[in-house]
Amino acid sequence: RKEVEQDPGPFNVPEGATVAFNCTYSNSASQSFFWYRQDCRKEPKLLMSVYSSGNEDGRFTAQLNRASQYISLLIRDSKLSDSATYLCVVNGGSYIPTFGRGTSLIVHP
Amino acid sequence: EAGVTQFPSHSVIEKGQTVTLRCDPISGHDNLYWYRRVMGKEIKFLLHFVKESKQDESGMPNNRFLAERTGGTYSTLKVQPAELEDSGVYFCASSPRTTGYEQYFGPGTRLTVT
Numbered sequence: 195r196k197e198v199e200q201d202p203g204p205f206n207v208p209e210g211a212t213v214a215f216n217c218t219y220s221n222s223a224s225q226s227f228f229w230y231r232q233d234c235r236k237e238p239k240l241l242m243s244v245y246s247s248g249n250e251d252g253r254f255t256a257q258l259n260r261a262s263q264y265i266s267l268l269i270r271d272s273k274l275s276d277s278a279t280y281l282c283v284v285n286g287g288s289y290i291p292t293f294g295r296g297t298s299l300i301v302h303p
Numbered sequence: 304e305a306g307v308t309q310f311p312s313h314s315v316i317e318k319g320q321t322v323t324l325r326c327d328p329i330s331g332h333d334n335l336y337w338y339r340r341v342m343g344k345e346i347k348f349l350l351h352f353v354k355e356s357k358q359d360e361s362g363m364p365n366n367r368f369l370a371e372r373t374g375g376t377y378s379t380l381k382v383q384p385a386e387l388e389d390s391g392v393y394f395c396a397s398s399p400r401t402t403g404y405e406q407y408f409g410p411g412t413r414l415t416v417t
Contacts, residue, residue, distance in 0.1 A: 198345075228405070237394060237408035238346070281346070290359060291336075291406070293346040 197221060198284050200294035207301055211272045215297045217282030218264045226285035227258055227265045231278045232296065238281055242267070272301045305329065307397050307409035315415045321383040324412045328377070328397030334358075335378050336398070336406060337370060341391040349393075352378060364389075385416045 199218045207213050219227075227244035242249065244256040244265045255268040265284075269276055282294035308327045316322050328335045337349040349368070350360035354375035363370070367386070372378040382389050392413050396406040 237410050239408065240405045243405070290348050290351070290361070292348070293338075295345040 196294075197286070197292045198282055198294040200280075200282050200297045202295055202297060204298035204300050207272055207299070209272055209274060209301055209303055211301075212268065212270045213272055213299065214266055214268045215280055215282075215299075216264050216266050217284075217294050217297075218262075219282075219284045219292075220263070221284070221286040221292075222260075222263060224263075224284045224286050227256075228283040228285075229254075229256055229265075229267050230281040230283055232281055233278050241280070269299075272299075274301050274303065277301045307395055307407050309393075309395050309409040309412050311412060312410065313413045313415075315417065316385055317417055318387055319384045321381065322385055322414060324380045324382075324393050324395075324414070326378045326380070326395030326409055328395070329407055332397035332399050332407075333375070334398040334400065334406075335372060336396045337378070337380055338394040338396065339391050340394065340411075341388075346394065349380075382414075385414075387416050390414055390416045 197220050229241045230238040231241045232238045242256045244258050248257045253270045257266045277300050279296040279298050281296045284292050310325045333354050335352040338346050340346045348362040351358045352372045355372050369381045392411045394411045395409040398406045
């Protein structure tokens with residue numbers, strides 16, 4: 195089983211739609227969780243840290259479920275500019291970041 | 304504030320040659336990380352510096368890879384001799400703290416070994 199697993203997609207949604215991604219992790223000792231966004235041929239950029247209590251930033255909501263070992267990202271009212279690859283990053287007990295392969299989102303008019 | 308910079312942006316070399324990649328982290332960031340993304344795969348951790356010291360190099364593929372961070376500022380990653388499987392995008396990232404904190408990525412160096 196991979197340490198961090200994501201559905202590669204692509205998720206193809208119309209503008210204005212709500213879309214959700216999940217990411218599962220295998221190391222129960224994981225301490226920190228993040229969602230990064232990566233545009234084509236660009237570097238990853240932090241979208242959100244994921245806190246135990248869940249957190250929201252505008253149209254984006256992140257949740258952590260430690261019991262089932264997954265994190266989620268919900269995007270409401272999708273915009274064309276949200277089209278990108280969303281990377282799940284988990285810091286295990288050794289604090290080495292482990293990346294998922296990413297989930298591709300395509301928002302169309 | 305200047306971001307993380309990497310040089311070169313692209314490098315095409317022949318198998319057996321040597322290539323040196325450079326990373327300049329954000330000023331004041333003690334933590335510097337190297338990653339590699341091979342086509343179709345996830346980004347993989349290579350190593351982590353805290354200032355000039357190697358904190359963790361467990362992700363380095365083999366002894367053909369040598370990373371340095373003299374003086375705790377910029378870092379270099381040398382591949383000698385390069386093999387075909389070394390092709391990929393090499394990202395550098397920096398962070399002001401070690402744990403639970405955002406990492407700022409550079410634009411990456413796209414290495415092609417032919």
